[in-house]
Amino acid sequence: MSFNDTRLDARDTLNRKVTQLSSFESSMSPQVHLHLLPSTRCLFDEPIHAKVAGLGSGQVVTMRARATDERGVVFRSAAIYRADGGGELDLCRDAALCGTYEGVEPMGLLWSMRATVPHKYFHWSKALSPHVVRFSVHDGVDVEEEERGGALAEATNERVLMGEGVTREVVDLGKCSTVLFIPPGEGPFPGVLDLSTFMSEKRGSLLSNKGFVVLSVAVLYDKPANIKHLELDYFEKALRFLQQHPKVGSDGLGVIGRSKAGDIALSLASFLPGVRAVVWINACSANIGTPLHYRGRQILSPLTANLTKIMPTSDGASIFKFCTSDPDGEENRTSRIPVENASAHFLFLAAEDDLNYDCRTYMESMVARLRRAGNENVETVCYPRAGHLLEPPYGPHCHSSLHGYLRERVIWGGEPRAHVHAEVLAWKKVEEFLRSRLSCPHTNTKAKL
Template identity: 30%
Template sequence: MAKITVSHPSALVDQKVSIKVCGLDRNQPITLKASLSEGKLRFASFGWFKADHDGNVDVSKSESLNGTYQDVDAMGLFWSMKPEPDIPSSSRLFKRDVTTPIDIHLSVFNGHLQWENLFDQSCSPLAETDIQRWYKAPNVRREIVKVGKTRGALYTPPGPGPFPAVIDVFGSGGGLIEHRAALLASHGFLTLALAFFAYDDLPVNMGEISLDYMIESTEWFASLPSVRDGKIAYVGVSKGAELAMLTALYCPKVMSIVSINGPPFVTGLSLPGRFAKHSHVEVDFDHVEMLDEGIVFSDSYFPKDDDFTKVWESDVKMLTILAGDDKCFNAKYSHRQHELIPEDKKKNFDMITYEGAGHLIEPPYAPFARASYHKLLQMNMMWGGSAKEHSYAQEDAWKRTLDFLKTNLGDPVPAVHDKHLTSNL
């Protein structure tokens, strides 16, 4: 009788797992399917395998002959997930409630089935099992923050502290996004998921974003007794990384930044008041493309050298993570910023570009989204990239992010102590 076993049936999302199927006939062809539901969305993936002479398939060693991914890849069934046939193809898997796991159902079928046949209710699996993937370790504490003007969610690892501390910010979609902050806290970092517009009583429009708000929130967070040495790092993607660079110029408590495809100059509207000295670069709509998949902004900015944020005028260290096929923001802009850094400061700045990756470089094994609906623009946004290359970028970039934070903030104590939950630490 066929049976599926998983090495870590309950684990953090960045933990690799080993999936094995045993009890098959020698050389038996099978289809292995992974599926999940998150809110109204449903995603799935599949691979074709052939059992060895002992009737076993080990996904970490066996080649997927066809499916949503091919070749040998232990985590291929995770990152290659895509919307099921009746779900819009532009849907993006997004974990809103990190206090619950992503529940993934694994099933194995006899023979090599096509994608459309995998959703036929009359198709009976040979074996099934369920696994859980978590962003937040059980002993990480989550608290909603509403202090002064600051709005967000604070994730505190177990233990007395103080902890190495991180502010985590996302981009132009707005709202409060918590999954990466929860995962960072699960790795032992005190982490503030910081909202900066379109949440609670914050401004509704991105054009009303306040740098004073970012500075005030940063200083409040750095003052917490649970923050080690009163020093913090930023992890930001897109608009969030842009704001992190600007904030570092006014807050000496910001010691380091991880910028993920962040604009190295002020985009959109100019900053008000005392920050107006930072020139802004507007979108040139003559160079915006409208494709069937979505809107492309990658080559629609034309900055001058004086427009670039002179983040090197602070004492910050920065890791810049870039996507070579970013359809939202071209990596060439960040390369130019790097060229402008004075030679005596270049040692503080590191940069890596992942060719074939798109804009949304998330923690490892998150399903690839080449395009998805952008609620601010109310249309599909092209992010770019290809699934396999993007997946590699996510795995490697996450390792580099954790190593960079440990180097600059000190080693954390991992939050995973529950015997039913594992991590790769």
């Protein structure tokens, strides 16, 4: 469905409901209050509880949210609600009648925010700046256009990536700057190497809030066109830096990565000692995109792709899922990552509506190889109707955007409601897995606001 079609469908839904709603005659109190509980300031991955008081009995209102990302792109959402007999509205209890989402969705105004232009990803990756969202309440029904006139009430939510006491340090490992996050307390703490295809501090800072020392590293440390091969030596250097840090426990390290970063995480565990736990999210079982070298020689060739299998769609973005060659094909054996050689514990998270990778098939193949090799330390979770961009929860769901490596607009997949609920579950699972596999004594400290 195209961006314009989405807007038309929303307008049709609205028109069907307006007749039922517009008969209300306002008898609202002049003192309308919008409360964000427990506080207007919270960690990025924490839910908030929005409540409105002082409305008229049964009053129909439009709830809105608006934010601007790091690149200046505006995102917004809107939903229609009816107050109860006491003039109150509770987003944890009351159902949205229509808008960018429907039903009881306490965080719906956040995850359903859409860019005002199509094919935009919500960029918020720098840990020092809070993600600021403006919530507002407006009289009557109008979800299609930017609000006209003043709001009945407003509140601003600051969603912070770094909790109190977490420290951030830029570390130069030679290729590009990496960022180290250390939780409050004396430690020792579990150490985690957080790999992102392109540099992002979001996941690393949020994991540090939970009691992990995290080094966030970009896999593509230059423009893709300038990278002739990737060097596993660079990521080994990052691992050894973490391993030797005085606040990191000595029982092994964790590595987490999604997409291209996921296959680098697998390679670290397969070729190098010291990796105790791997979180693989919607990635491939083979080396994608560019040759992988170690100590001056190629250890994995790139998995080939057939770009004639790109599937264009009517909204100007394409599906790339079916372009990648079969990693288990004999012709691709030199690109297949030998996970059967790894001794680490693995957590594989696969979204079943991923339109970038056939990640469930890749996951099942790796599980079979690991078990044939005698490694039963494997956990798998599949998320129906979730898409490729499985991230820490409560950010805007991204349907399509520019692929940073291919430089093409692609559809990522995922039904929005199911996808964002999967993000909540996956994020909790990641923390539980890393904590259980990388446990250190006296590491119960977590960062709070």
